[in-house]
Amino acid sequence: MKDYQEYEAEHCDSVEVHADLLKLVREKMPKEEELYDLAELFKVFGDSTRIRILFVLFEAEVCVCDLAEHLQMTQSAVSHQLKILKQNKLVKSRREGKSIFYSLADAHVRTIIDQGLEHVEED
Amino acid sequence: MKDYQEYEAEHCDSVEVHADLLKLVREKMPKEEELYDLAELFKVFGDSTRIRILFVLFEAEVCVCDLAEHLQMTQSAVSHQLKILKQNKLVKSRREGKSIFYSLADAHVRTIIDQGLEHVEED
DNA sequence: CAAACATATGAATAATTGTTCAAATGAACG
DNA sequence: CGTTCATTTGAACAATTATTCATATGTTTG
Numbered sequence: 001m002k003d004y005q006e007y008e009a010e011h012c013d014s015v016e017v018h019a020d021l022l023k024l025v026r027e028k029m030p031k032e033e034e035l036y037d038l039a040e041l042f043k044v045f046g047d048s049t050r051i052r053i054l055f056v057l058f059e060a061e062v063c064v065c066d067l068a069e070h071l072q073m074t075q076s077a078v079s080h081q082l083k084i085l086k087q088n089k090l091v092k093s094r095r096e097g098k099s100i101f102y103s104l105a106d107a108h109v110r111t112i113i114d115q116g117l118e119h120v121e122e123d
Numbered sequence: 124m125k126d127y128q129e130y131e132a133e134h135c136d137s138v139e140v141h142a143d144l145l146k147l148v149r150e151k152m153p154k155e156e157e158l159y160d161l162a163e164l165f166k167v168f169g170d171s172t173r174i175r176i177l178f179v180l181f182e183a184e185v186c187v188c189d190l191a192e193h194l195q196m197t198q199s200a201v202s203h204q205l206k207i208l209k210q211n212k213l214v215k216s217r218r219e220g221k222s223i224f225y226s227l228a229d230a231h232v233r234t235i236i237d238q239g240l241e242h243v244e245e246d
Numbered sequence: 247c248a249a250a251c252a253t254a255t256g257a258a259t260a261a262t263t264g265t266t267c268a269a270a271t272g273a274a275c276g
Numbered sequence: 277c278g279t280t281c282a283t284t285t286g287a288a289c290a291a292t293t294a295t296t297c298a299t300a301t302g303t304t305t306g
């Protein structure tokens with residue numbers, strides 16, 4: 001990250017509004033770490049394989065092998081993605097014998113995807 | 124993409140549930156293209172620079188140069204990200220003399236980010 | 247306990263992506 | 277009309293990431 005001076009140099013001159021806005025933005029903007037976590041969360045939704053996994057889990061609790069079949073993907077690929085979903089607490093797992101069953105961990109998952117769908121579907 | 128046989132081979136044997144679930148999932152799962160668009164949309168939210176831009180725009184309509192200053196980033200980097208935000212209709216722009224002012228294009232933006240925040244903030 | 251099954255993991259590869267730098271538009275203004 | 281200012285654009289580079297392949301872990305069953 002460059003130091004502040006360098007950016008200060010290249011800035012336009014709508015000075016009046018700046019003071020207020022700067023203050024406002026600094027108040028409302030989440031902390032650096034939270035911003036990072038937020039981006040990280042959305043990154044998880046930003047892959048169509050993971051989205052497809054979530055859509056299956058919207059309907060039922062399913063084992064890895066069944067997911068792989070539904071999505072017509074390698075079991076390994078699915079497992080890798082499930083790990084990411086789990087790390088981000090979008091999904092939880094439960095062992096039953098040899099199989100491990102995955103299900104949604106959180107109601108937000110559905111809401112977030114639904115909002116995304118609304119945006120994508122309009123116009 | 125491999126052909127179906129190969130995936131069929133490596134599948135476990137909870138056969139009973141399969142028929143119903145398969146049908147259900149196929150009904151509810153959006154089309155391939157929509158899934159792709161959805162992932163694409165979330166990819167846009169999956170970068171902390173773009174998130175930060177959006178948080179500034181939550182407060183006010185702002186020109187590129189002011190954004191660069193707020194975020195302490197190169198004006199070029201900001202412009203590149205604004206282009207992505209605009210292509211995905213999260214942001215709109217308006218020229219006023221030499222400057223170009225950006226603002227939110229859509230109410231969903233706020234909702235999606237808020238839901239994400241809720242998820243990140245819990246536990 | 248060995249064999250079979252379900253899943254996880256690690257390394258490697260190919261593809262995607264954010265930032266920088268340099269240069270190109272495009273508008274205002276003397 | 278040439279200069280200046282605000283922004284965009286394109287190429288290049290570094291970093292991240294999804295999938296594959298091979299192998300490991302863990303569970304059941306004979």
